Amino acid sequence: MTVHAPETPALVIDERVARANIARFQAHCEAAGLALRPHIKTHKLPLFARDQIAAGACGITVQKVGEAEVMADAGIDDILLTYNILGVDKLARLAAVARRVERLAVVADSAVTVAGLGAAFSREERPLTVLVECDTGAGRCGVPSPQAAAGLSATIHETGGLVFGGLMTYPAPGGQSAVETFMRTAKALIEAQGIACATITSGGSPDMWKAGGETVVTEYRAGTYIYNDRSLVAGGACSLDDCALTVEATVVSTPTPTRAILDAGSKALSSDLLGLTGHGTILGHPEAAIVGLSEEHGIVHTTRENEFEIGQRVAIVPNHACVVTNLFDFAWLKGNDGVLRRTAIAARGRMT
C-alpha cells in the first residue's frame, strides 16, 4: 500500500471503473439471455477473474495452458481454453489442470488436435470437453463450414476420453449475421447426427453491445470490456471515462515548444495500432498526439506551445489494453480511497 506516486512508466488500474465495467456488461449479457465467459487475457489477474465470476460470469476464457494453470492456482474452477493444444508437454499440463478444476474445456479445429487430446485424456478419470472452433469469417483458426464442424463433432463424440461440448467462434468485426448463419446450420447438422450441441460461444469486445437478441449463441466471450481502451473508444463501445487502464508516464524532455518526449515507448504501450492513428490518448491534453514510439520514448507533438514541462506526469489511455498488460510485471490498483496498491500480474508472459 502506498500513496507515493509510482515510478514511471507505471500501469495503473482504476478499480472503481473496472468494477463498473464488469457490472455493466454482465447486466447486458443477463438481459440478453447470454452466459458471459470473460477472457482473462486483458487483466491476467486472479483477483479480477474472481470479481467477474462473483458478478455472475459462468467461468473464464484463457488461450494458454500457462494461463489456465495460474487461474486454477487461484481457485477458478470453470475454464475454457480457446486454442488448439498440441504436443506431449502441453497435453500433459492440460490433463494436470483438468484434474484440479471443476470444468475444463478446450477447442479443436482438426482431427489431428482431437487425436492428441484423445490420447492425452484416454486414461483420465473424467473426459475432457472439446468444442469445435469455427471460422465464421475472421480468417484465423476454425473449420471452414458447418459441414466440417458437424464432421469434427462426430469425431470428438467417437473419441474416448473426450466429450463434444459445442461450437466456438471468434467472429470477424461486424460478423454477427455470419455467425448466426454458420452456427444455426452447424447445430442442425450436429443434432441430426444425434449429438447434443450444448454451448455455442462467440465473442469480441468491439461488438459486445450487439450481443444477444434472437440468436443461436448461448455464451459470449469478451476480454477488453473490463478495462476498455482507445480502440474501443474509437469504435464507440465506450467513452474515455470508462477506461480503467492507463499508463502513467513522465515528460523527460521538451526539445521544442511543440515536441515533448515521454518515458513510455513501445515497451510500455506496445506498437499495436488497431487501425488507429497515434499511440494513445493523453488524458487532459486534447491538443497533443503521441506520433511515434521507440522502445523507451514516446514522441508527442502538440499544437499548443509549451504545453508540457519536464518532470510533468501524464496518464495515457493506450490503443490496446490487453497487450499493455502483458508488458508490465505489476500493476498499481487504484482503490476507491485513491490509494495505489501494487499487485503482480500473475498470468503475464505465459507463452505456452
Add this chain to the structure above:
Amino acid sequence: MTVHAPETPALVIDERVARANIARFQAHCEAAGLALRPHIKTHKLPLFARDQIAAGACGITVQKVGEAEVMADAGIDDILLTYNILGVDKLARLAAVARRVERLAVVADSAVTVAGLGAAFSREERPLTVLVECDTGAGRCGVPSPQAAAGLSATIHETGGLVFGGLMTYPAPGGQSAVETFMRTAKALIEAQGIACATITSGGSPDMWKAGGETVVTEYRAGTYIYNDRSLVAGGACSLDDCALTVEATVVSTPTPTRAILDAGSKALSSDLLGLTGHGTILGHPEAAIVGLSEEHGIVHTTRENEFEIGQRVAIVPNHACVVTNLFDFAWLKGNDGVLRRTAIAARGRMT
C-alpha cells in the same frame, strides 16, 4: 540443459552466430578507430554483455536504471545510461548504482535534468559523468543546436557533483553527415569555453557498417548487431544466416491449403513492422508470409498448397529482435554442441 525441443513459442539464440556477430562488429570498430559500447537492450543478458566486453567493448549502454542495476549485479563496471533520469526515486537508485561500478555516465538534454542529477550527486564521493544528448535529426530527445549543447556543457561543468563527459546522439537513419556537422561545431564551441569534450558517442545498428572513417565520433553504440533481425536483413546490414535469434513456433491449424496458423502472435513477435511488410521470415519457407498477428496467433499465407502440416515446427526471424527479447521470460541458448540451455532474460521488463 536439454536436448528436448522446448514448448513453443520459444526464443532460441544461436550462440555461435551471436559470437561471430560480436567479433565481426568489434573488428570493424577497431579498424575504424572507434570504441564500441554495445546497447544491451537487444539481449538483456549479463552473459552476452560480458562476452561483448571480453571481445573488446569499452563498456555497455543501457536506457533504464533497472537495466544498469541488473548489469552491475553481473559485474559489468562501465555503464552509459542514455536517458534523462528524473525524479527522486530513480535518482537515488542511480546514485546507488554509481557507488558500485567503476564508471557510470548518463546523458541530459535540459537544465532541469542536470539540476536533478546535481542534487542527487552533490553529496556523493565521486562525481557523475554527464554527456549532453544532441538531436542531430532524429527528432526525439536532444538539444537542438551545437550552441545549446555548448551552453548545457557549461551548466554541467559548473554543477557540483557532476563532470561533463562529452556528447551523445542517436542519429536519424542515414544521418551520419548531420552528426559530423553538429558534433564538430559543438565540440569546437565547448572547447572554446575551456571545457574538454572527451567522448562523442553515436550509434544505431542500421548504419553500423558505415561507422568510422574521418569522423569526430569516438565511440559507437549498437545493440541489434549481436542478434540481427529481419529489419537489418532488409536494410542490407546482414544476411539471414547472420541472424542469431529465432522464435520457434508450431503450426496449430491449417484451415485451408494456403493458410496456416502459428502459435506465435504479437505476444511473441511484437507488432513492430519497422517499415516492413509482414511479421517475420519463416526460415526455409520462402513462399510463405506471416500476413497478420493477433496476440496468440500468427496468420500465414503461402502460395504453395499444403506446405504446412499441423504440429510442424518452424523458426521465424522476427522483424525486430530487441522487442522480442523483452517478451520472453527466458531464452534457449543453442550451443556449439547443438544443445539448448535455458537462461532467464535477466533485464527483461525493466520498465524504470
